[in-house]
Amino acid sequence: MMLLKYLEIGFVAELSWWWVLAPFALAVAWWAWADASGYTKRKAMEKMDLKKKNRLEKQRESLGIKPRRR
Template sequence: MAFVILGLIFIVLKLLSIGPVASWSWWWVLLPLALAFIWWEIIDPMFGISKKRAMGDMADRQQARRQKYRESLGLGGGERRKK
C-alpha cells in the first residue's frame, strides 16, 4: 500500500511540476506503482503472506467466539484442562 501512495504522490508532484520530481523521468515516477504490482501479483501469492495473516485473524476470531459461548453457558472462562 505504501508503494501505491508514494506513486500517487510522485504523479501529483510531476503533474504540478513541484520539487525535484518535476525533472524526473516518468519511468522513475511510475516505478513505485510497478513495485506495488509486482508485490501483489508475484511475491504475495508466492509466499502466501496475506493468506497466513487472514488465517491467523480467523483463528483469533474463532477462539474469541468459543470463549464467549463457554462463558455464556456458564462453563467458566478458563481454558480446558489437559489430562
C-alpha cells in the same frame, strides 16, 4: 507524486518518471510474491482463527465456563 510530476510542481517535476512510477512496480511485485508464496492466504487463515477463538471464549464466558489453562 504522479500528479505532482504531471503538473510539474515542486522538486518532483525534476525527477525522472522512473522514480515516480517505481512504487507502482514495487506494489505489483509485492502482490505477485504474496499470492505466489501463500502469504495472503496464510494471513487470512490466521485472522479467521483469531475470530473463531474469540467467539468461542465469549460463548464460554456467557455460559459461565472457566477458560482452560494450559
